[in-house]
Every structure is written in structure tokens, then in C-alpha cells.
Amino acid sequence: MGRLAPRHDRHPLLPERSALSNFARTSPGPAVVAVLLALFLLVFLVIPVAKVIFVAFQDPNTGALTLVNFADFFNTSLFRESFFNSLYVALMSVLVGSVIAMPLAYFTTRFNFHGAVLIQTLGVIPLIMPPFVGAVAMQLLFGANGSINLLLDDWFGINIPFMEGLNGVILVESIHYFPFILINLSAALNNIDRSMEESAQNLGANGLRLFRRIVFPLAMPGYVAGASLVFLKVFDDLGTPLLLNVNNMLAPQAYLRITSIGISDPMGYVISVILVLFSLFALWTSFLAMRGKDYATVQKGGGGLMKRDLRIWEKVGAYAVVIFTLLVVLSPHIGLTLLSFGTIWSFSVLPDGFTLANYQEIIGTTSEYITNTMLYAGLAALIDVIFGIAIAYLVWRTKLVGRKWLDYLATGALAIPGVVLGIGYLRTFYEFEVPFIGQPLASWWVIIVVALAIRRLPYALRACVAALQQVAVALEEAAENLGATKYRTVKRVVVPLMSGGIIAGFVTSFATAAVELSATIMLVSAESDAPLSYGIYVFMQSAAGRGPGAALGMIAVIIVGVATYLSHRVIERGKRERALDAALAGGV
Amino acid sequence: MTTGPVSVKIEDVHVSFGRTRVLTGVNLDIEPGEFFAFLGPSGSGKSTLLRAIAGFGPLPAGRILIDGQDITALPPWKRNVGMVFQSYALWPHMTVRKNIAFGLEEHKVDAKEIRRRVDAALDLVGLAEYADRRPTQLSGGQQQRVALARTVVIEPRVLLLDEPLSNLDANLRVQMRRDILDLQRKLSLTTIFVTHDQEEANTMSDRMAVLNDGVIQQVGAPMALYDRPANLFVADFLGTANVLEGRFITDNGRSRFTDESGIEIVIDKTVEPGYGALVLRPQNLTIQPPGASHRAHIVPLPGTVQYVEFLGSIVRYAVQVGPHVILIDESHHQGDQVFEQWVAVEVGVDTNYLTTLAQ
Numbered sequence: 001m002g003r004l005a006p007r008h009d010r011h012p013l014l015p016e017r018s019a020l021s022n023f024a025r026t027s028p029g030p031a032v033v034a035v036l037l038a039l040f041l042l043v044f045l046v047i048p049v050a051k052v053i054f055v056a057f058q059d060p061n062t063g064a065l066t067l068v069n070f071a072d073f074f075n076t077s078l079f080r081e082s083f084f085n086s087l088y089v090a091l092m093s094v095l096v097g098s099v100i101a102m103p104l105a106y107f108t109t110r111f112n113f114h115g116a117v118l119i120q121t122l123g124v125i126p127l128i129m130p131p132f133v134g135a136v137a138m139q140l141l142f143g144a145n146g147s148i149n150l151l152l153d154d155w156f157g158i159n160i161p162f163m164e165g166l167n168g169v170i171l172v173e174s175i176h177y178f179p180f181i182l183i184n185l186s187a188a189l190n191n192i193d194r195s196m197e198e199s200a201q202n203l204g205a206n207g208l209r210l211f212r213r214i215v216f217p218l219a220m221p222g223y224v225a226g227a228s229l230v231f232l233k234v235f236d237d238l239g240t241p242l243l244l245n246v247n248n249m250l251a252p253q254a255y256l257r258i259t260s261i262g263i264s265d266p267m268g269y270v271i272s273v274i275l276v277l278f279s280l281f282a283l284w285t286s287f288l289a290m291r292g293k294d295y296a297t298v299q300k301g302g303g304g305l306m307k308r309d310l311r312i313w314e315k316v317g318a319y320a321v322v323i324f325t326l327l328v329v330l331s332p333h334i335g336l337t338l339l340s341f342g343t344i345w346s347f348s349v350l351p352d353g354f355t356l357a358n359y360q361e362i363i364g365t366t367s368e369y370i371t372n373t374m375l376y377a378g379l380a381a382l383i384d385v386i387f388g389i390a391i392a393y394l395v396w397r398t399k400l401v402g403r404k405w406l407d408y409l410a411t412g413a414l415a416i417p418g419v420v421l422g423i424g425y426l427r428t429f430y431e432f433e434v435p436f437i438g439q440p441l442a443s444w445w446v447i448i449v450v451a452l453a454i455r456r457l458p459y460a461l462r463a464c465v466a467a468l469q470q471v472a473v474a475l476e477e478a479a480e481n482l483g484a485t486k487y488r489t490v491k492r493v494v495v496p497l498m499s500g501g502i503i504a505g506f507v508t509s510f511a512t513a514a515v516e517l518s519a520t521i522m523l524v525s526a527e528s529d530a531p532l533s534y535g536i537y538v539f540m541q542s543a544a545g546r547g548p549g550a551a552l553g554m555i556a557v558i559i560v561g562v563a564t565y566l567s568h569r570v571i572e573r574g575k576r577e578r579a580l581d582a583a584l585a586g587g588v
Numbered sequence: 589m590t591t592g593p594v595s596v597k598i599e600d601v602h603v604s605f606g607r608t609r610v611l612t613g614v615n616l617d618i619e620p621g622e623f624f625a626f627l628g629p630s631g632s633g634k635s636t637l638l639r640a641i642a643g644f645g646p647l648p649a650g651r652i653l654i655d656g657q658d659i660t661a662l663p664p665w666k667r668n669v670g671m672v673f674q675s676y677a678l679w680p681h682m683t684v685r686k687n688i689a690f691g692l693e694e695h696k697v698d699a700k701e702i703r704r705r706v707d708a709a710l711d712l713v714g715l716a717e718y719a720d721r722r723p724t725q726l727s728g729g730q731q732q733r734v735a736l737a738r739t740v741v742i743e744p745r746v747l748l749l750d751e752p753l754s755n756l757d758a759n760l761r762v763q764m765r766r767d768i769l770d771l772q773r774k775l776s777l778t779t780i781f782v783t784h785d786q787e788e789a790n791t792m793s794d795r796m797a798v799l800n801d802g803v804i805q806q807v808g809a810p811m812a813l814y815d816r817p818a819n820l821f822v823a824d825f826l827g828t829a830n831v832l833e834g835r836f837i838t839d840n841g842r843s844r845f846t847d848e849s850g851i852e853i854v855i856d857k858t859v860e861p862g863y864g865a866l867v868l869r870p871q872n873l874t875i876q877p878p879g880a881s882h883r884a885h886i887v888p889l890p891g892t893v894q895y896v897e898f899l900g901s902i903v904r905y906a907v908q909v910g911p912h913v914i915l916i917d918e919s920h921h922q923g924d925q926v927f928e929q930w931v932a933v934e935v936g937v938d939t940n941y942l943t944t945l946a947q
């Protein structure tokens with residue numbers, strides 16, 4: 001059969017998992033590892049989140065279970081407003097993101113378009129800069145007195161409120177997150193086999209009808225998956241509204257309540273519950289969209305929609321769209337660069353002058369931000385890949401009872417916004433003194449590492465699972481047949497074969513942990529323990545700090561950019577090697 | 589079907605993908621109601637030719653006519669030529685019923701009529717109870733039937749099948765072969781199908797065209813092609829063949845074949861003198877002990893058994909004759925003795941069953 005059957009997660013070379021099941025029965029090793037992993041997830045994910053939910057339903061004075069907090073929440077106009085604002089911003093970001101992503105996806109999958117490389121780059125550039133880093137720079141470019149509006153005023157006498165209030169959050173978020181839609185939609189379109197269209201044409205369909213009846217429904221699951229991810233990310237984001245000084249949204253409200261009123265104020269917890277609910281809802285939507293509808297219909301050797309060459313004026317139009325999008329997408333980077341090298345930038349199209357002073361300042365005085373970031377993100381990524389390998393192996397290669405739950409739990413972290421995890425840690429671990437350190441776990445720097453590790457574990461886990469599925473069970477059996485123990489087999493055969501995926505997982509975890517703000521901002525208890533993202537936030541609070549803050553942002557972008565590039569190289573090399581192997585095996 | 593079956597005429601068709609030439613100078617006349625096969629190895633251009641008839645792929649040079657009408661430049665959706673894709677190309681987001689109804693909806697058939705015809709098509713392929721399933725919930729054979737039903741329900745003028753059996757397992761393949769033939773006879777539909785499997789082509793088609801490197805090598809009924817291949821490619825592609833290359837010599841109206849190793853075989857008919865080849869099918873050769881008496885039209889060639897393969901109904905010998913290894917198939921009967929490896933034997937060439945090919 002072709003690939004019309006639903007794709008299974010299982011590798012085709014892996015007929016049954018039973019081949020390796022003896023191990024779990026004969027050795028306690030995997031069970032012990034599984035229990036330790038489960039304990040870690042329980043203590044640092046389940047209990048803190050459960051605590052947050054519990055407190056939301058608890059009367060702050062009597063401790064009794066109640067819904068009064070939720071009633072208070074919806075009776076307060078500020079919270080109602082925040083709730084609708086968050087919803088509005090998330091939905092609008094999906095909409096604007098779709099408007100940016102759809103033409104780009106269409107160009108690459110429909111036409112023989114040489115700008116495809118540009119579009120791929122477009123899909124990555126925003127992701128190497130966290131949205132909050134560019135937020136202030138965007139204000140200087142697009143704000144009421146920003147460069148663009150100054151020029152528009154000069155030329156046409158108009159002023160467009162790109163950055164007014166919620167508009168600013170929507171603009172910054174959609175520019176940052178549209179690649180999720182672009183990537184998912186392009187993948188879905190590329191997975192439609194040409195024969196799907198041809199058979200429709202053969203039966204009399206063409207043009208718009210064919211698009212509406214065949215292409216659109218087949219691409220829909222991929223689009224919904226991408227769109228719900230964007231919704232989730234935007235709905236949960238704390239850094240961007242905070243830096244744009246838009247506080248009437250849910251995540252900033254939760255943060256402000258906890259930091260200004262204290263960890264006993266129930267409103268922060270109520271908001272947390274709402275954030276978690278909506279995140280779960282978005283994940284659920286994406287799951288439903290993809291379930292049973294993995295319409296990968298591409299046959300071996302062929303595939304993709306019918307492509308055609310562009311006529312000359314179409315080509316001009318396509319390039320115009322791509323370049324315009326590129327400029328918009330690059331504007332945070334451009335703005336940040338200008339800001340970091342600028343002297344004073346206010347009420348002018350460009351900064352008054354250029355200088356290196358901002359970089360000198362941060363390197364001279366605040367280098368611990370950078371070293372802390374490297375340490376925290378490095379440790380968190382290391383934890384993630386080790387746990388990722390262990391969970392992947394336990395889930396896919398053993399028959400342990402309840403092994404799937406490890407996967408579900410670890411993946412469930414996706415639905416927990418950073419703010420919620422931060423609040424949960426504060427509440428749960430404030431009274432827990434770390435032995436020999438003499439301070440609460442909640443304010444010890446290690447808790448930041450743990451939070452980062454928990455938040456990035458789903459990404460590393462998926463990378464490890466994908467890598468493990470590339471390793472045929474027979475390769476392990478061969479090693480065992482030749483006398484290698486299970487441990488030696490994993491060490492000498494499985495992990496080396498997974499190494500590409502492991503490195504990719506490490507780098508992804510590292511790069512995203514390096515610029516995470518929402519959990520970190522709640523858990524930093526001393527300036528000397530703070531990472532880059534916190535430093536950027538602190539600097540950006542004052543007009544004078546913007547320059548150095550931007551310089552710090554540039555360093556974050558460089559760290560993430562280099563890491564992303566390296567992981568891309570590793571993945572590409574792996575692909576090339578596999579292609580070469582296949583070619584050699586095929587006698588080509 | 590309101591009108592009778594139609595003819596398909598292909599006139600001097602050339603197809604190129606960029607600079608790569610895929611089909612060269614194809615001419616074919618397919619009779620109304622005929623079951624016609626395009627047979628060839630992968631890359632021979634057979635699928636490209638089929639797709640050109642359906643209107644897919646680059647615009648061909650030359651003309652394609654259906655029922656005398658030139659359709660070369662018509663878009664696929666205006667041809668009413670039903671194609672069953674190798675992958676079946678069933679749409680996973682639609683049920684079986686929706687898949688089958690699709691073409692009728694596109695042809696603006698009214699809803700009641702659609703219902704009736706879809707039900708009829710489902711009955712025709714025996715899948716009435718699967719109407720509300722999704723294609724992914726069906727077995728390969730059932731998917732194949734849905735694809736067939738989806739195509740024939742629109743009553744196309746011509747039915748095109750692209751490697752229809754390649755995704756099925758061996759037993760199902762034999763079954764589907766009969767089913768497709770029955771369906772074709774029932775609908776009396778001009779049908780063209782593409783295959784790389786000579787058994788499929790032999791068992792199903794009235795006539796076939798053997799393609800190689802984008803060129804039609806020979807056209808004819810399966811048995812005629814097997815018995816009288818026009819060239820070495822056809823001889824070799826259709827079944828096993830021993831090919832001896834050498835020279836034909838004719839004196840006084842009598843022809844013989846000879847090669848460098850000194851083999852001489854008299855040929856009953858007159859052959860154009862010159863270099864050429866002799867094609868000997870294994871089942872037309874005999875094997876016997878050296879010196880045994882033989883009938884008049886048998887030419888004995890002395891050799892040594894290299895190996896023996898027992899294939900069930902036949903025993904295949906490989907015999908070294910001079911520089912050649914010649915395959916001989918003897919039908920096997922219970923208790924038969926076989927010649928052992930390395931024994932000396934005589935290969936008997938029956939001069940009645942020779943194919944001569946000029947170079």
C-alpha cells in the first residue's frame with residue numbers, strides 16, 4: 001500500500017515492541033529510572049500546578065473550598081477587561097500571523113519560486129529573537145513618535161497607531177509567531193500528493209472548486225495545529241505586554257498581583273487557572289485537528305502539489321510581497337541594532353549618533369547576566385536531553401506499566417505558562433529550606449534551572465523520540481546478540497545513533513531557555529542570580545537603560561542565532577548522511 | 589452507457605521533461621472496447637504515455653484522439669477520461685461515498701441521480717456496507733475497488749489504470765485481475781493499463797505495446813509477441829530467452845546460423861544473410877544423454893550441465909555449450925530422473941521453434 005494508511009509513530013522497521021520486552025521483566029533498572037523521572041515531574045510540575053489550582057479554589061481567609069475567587073475575578077472590571085484583551089490579542093495575532101504566513105506558504109508550495117530560500121529564512125529569523133526583546137525597539141520604529149510615523153507624517157500627514165495599546169502587542173506577537181503557521185501550513189501543503197489533485201481534475205474539478213474541495217481541507221489540519229500553537233503562545237506571553245507597558249492583560253495581571261500584593265493574593269491563582277485552561281484548550285484543538293487526519297499522502301519518489309513557473313509580473317509581485325514581509329519581520333532586529341549602537345533616539349527617524357558605549361557598559365558591569373544565562377540554559381538543556389533520552393527509551397522500548405504517562409506528563413508542560421509555573425514554585429517551595437544552603441528552594445538559583453528544564457522538556461523529548469524512532473530495533477538486538485548488556489547497548493549503539501537528534505534537542509532547549517522570561521522573572525530573587533532576559537527587562541524599564549538593554553538583547557540574539565544555526569547544521573548533516581547512505585545502499 | 593466504446597488514437601507523440609526526452613514518436617491505434625496494456629520496465633515512458641492521455645504532464649507534441657476527436661490540448665477536467673491512480677489517490681478527508689460522488693458532483697448531476705449511481709457503483713464493486721467509512725479504514729484491495737468505483741461512476745469514455753495491482757499482495761492481485769477484467773467486459777469500456785509485470789499484461793490484455801526508453805518496441809497480442817518478438821529487448825523482456833549472437837549464412841536458398849564458437853544450426857526458412865541473433869525459449873529446447881538418437885528437425889549441441897534448479901512444475905538446466913550458458917526447461921513428472929551437475933549432455937534445438945532476429 002502507499003502512504004494512504006494513517007501514519008504511525010512507530011518506525012516501519014519496528015514491527016513489534018515485544019522484541020525488547022524481556023529486559024523490563026528481568027531487570028529493575030528501567031523501573032527505577034522511571035520512578036525517579038516520575039518523582040521529578042511530580043515534585044516540579046504536578047504538585048506546583050496542583051497547588052496553584054487548589055489555591056484558586058480556596059477561600060484566602062478560611063481555607064475552605066470555594067468559587068468566590070472566580071466570582072471576584074469576573075466582578076472586577078479590570079480583570080474582565082484583561083480577560084477579553086488577552087483573548088482579543090491572541091485571536092488577532094493568529095489572524096495577522098495567518099495573513100503574513102498564507103501567501104508565503106502558497107508561493108513556496110505552488111510555484112517554482114526562487115525566493116523559496118528567502119521564505120525559509122523568513123520562517124526562522126523571528127524565532128531567534130524573543131518577542132519582548134524587540135518590543136521596545138518596535139516602539140521606536142512604529143510608535144506614535146517612531147521613525148515610520150514621523151516619515152508618514154512628513155510625506156502624507158498621517159499617523160497610524162501601529163503600537164497603541166493592544167495593537168502593539170498584536171503586531172509584535174504576530175511578527176514573532178507567524179512562522180509556526182508558515183511551517184505547519186507549508187508542511188501540510190507539501191504533504192499533499194499530486195495525485196490528490198490530479199484525480200480531482202480527472203473527475204472534472206479544477207480551479208477554485210478543486211482548491212476548496214481538495215487542497216484546502218487537506219491542508220486544514222496543519223493550519224489549525226499551527227494557529228492553535230500561536231494562540232497558546234500569545235495568550236500565555238508575559239514579557240511582551242510587560243515591556244510595552246500594556247498591563248491590562250491576564251499574564252501581566254497575574255505577575256503584578258503576585259509581585260505587588262504578595263503570594264497570598266488569590267487573583268494571581270485564578271488567572272493562572274484561566275491561563276492553563278485556555279492553553280489546554282488550544283493544545284486540545286491542535287490535537288483534535290491532527291488526530292486521524294495526518295493526511296500525509298505523498299508517495300515515495302514523488303509528491304507535492306503541482307507547481308508551475310511564475311509569469312514575469314507574478315514574479316515581481318511575489319518578490320515584492322516577500323521583501324515587504326522580510327522588512328517587517330526584520331524590523332525588530334533592525335530597531336534593536338540601531339538602539340544598541342545609538343546614542344539618543346527620541347522623536348527622530350534614526351538615533352542622533354552611533355557609539356559602542358552601550359556594549360562597553362554591559363560588558364563592564366553586567367557580565368554576570370551573560371554567564372548566568374549560559375550556566376542556566378546549559379544545565380537546563382543538559383537535564384532535558386538526559387531526561388528526554390530516558391523517557392523516550394522507556395516509552396518506546398520497554399513494556400513498563402504506565403510508561404505512556406511519563407510522556408504525557410512531560411509533554412503536558414507545554415500547557416503550563418511560565419507565569420503559572422513560577423507562581424507554583426513560589427507558593428510550593430517558599431517554606432522549603434534547602435539543606436546546607438540555608439535559604440528557601442524558591443529563591444535558590446537552581447530553581448530557575450529546574451523551571452527552565454521543565455518548560456523546555458517537551459521540545460527535547462520530541463527530538464529524542466524522533467531520533468529513537470530512526471534506530472531500528474534489530475540494531476539493538478544485534479548488539480545484545482553479540483553479548484552487550486542493555487546498558488552497554490544503549491551507550492554504544494542507541495545513543496550514538498540518536499546523537500544528531502540529541503544535539504538538536506539540546507540546542508533547541510538551550511536557545512529557548514536562554515531567552516525565557518516569564519518563569520524566570522518570578523523566580524529571580526537577587527540581581528546577581530539573574531539571567532539575560534531579566535537584565536533586558538530591567539534595563540528597558542528606564543529610557544536611559546534602553547541602549548544597554550538593547551545591547552544585551554543583541555547578545556541574546558547572537559547566542560540564540562548561533563545555537564540555532566549550529567543545530568540546523570547538525571540536522572542537515574544528518575539528513576545528508578542518511579541520503580548518502582541510502583544512495584550507497586541502493587547501489588546508485 | 590449511452591454510446592458504444594470508443595477508439596484511442598495516438599499520432600506521433602513526443603514528450604519531454606525539460607531536456608530529457610521521455611517519449612519518442614509514439615503511434616498507436618487502440619480499438620473500441622479493447623483492453624490494452626502498456627508494458628515496460630520502469631523509466632520506459634509507459635506511465636508518461638498514460639498520463640498524457642489523461643492530460644497530465646507536459647504538453648505532448650503530436651496528437652491524441654479519442655473517438656476521432658483531438659483532445660491533445662484539452663485540460664484534464666474536460667476529457668472525461670477516467671484514471672485509476674497507482675496510489676489510488678483517495679481523498680482521506682472524505683468518506684467512501686463522498687469520494688465516489690465527487691466526480692458526479694463536478695459534472696453537475698442532480699442529487700437524486702448521484703445517490704442512485706453511487707449506490708450502483710458501490711454494489712458493482714461489492715462495497716455497499718463500507719460507504720460511510722474513510723478510505724484509510726479500508727484494506728488495500730478495498731481501496732482499489734473504491735478507486736475503480738470512483739472512476740467508472742462518471743461513465744468515462746476511456747478507463748486508464750496506472751499499475752493498478754502493484755500495491756496489492758500476490759493472492760489479491762490474481763483475484764483483482766479477474767475482477768477488473770469482468771468489470772471491463774461488463775461496462776465494455778476501452779481500457780488502457782500500465783504495468784511492468786508481463787504476467788499481468790499477458791493475462792489481462794487483448795493487445796499490448798512493449799515500451800523501452802520512450803519508444804514502442806512492438807505491438808500485438810500477448811502470445812504473438814512472446815512467440816515472435818521483433819527484437820532482442822522484447823524477446824528478453826517477455827519471459828526467459830537464450831540469445832545466441834552470430835551470423836546467418838544463406839547458400840542455394842538454404843539458411844544456417846553460425847557463431848564464433850563453431851555452433852551451426854540449420855534453419856528451415858530463408859533468412860537474410862548477415863549478423864543477427866537466434867532466440868531460443870528454454871521450454872522449446874530438450875536435453876538428452878550424448879549420442880542418443882534424435883528426431884530429424886532437432887540439432888544436437890554437446891555441453892555440460894552447470895547447475896540444476898527444481899522449480900516445481902519444471903526443472904531448469906543451465907548447460908555450458910561452448911562459450912554460452914543455455915537454459916533448458918523440462919517439465920517435471922513425478923519420479924523423473926534429473927541430469928546431475930557436471931555430466932555431459934546434448935541440448936536439442938528444434939528448428940521449428942526458432943526466432944531469428946536480424947541485427
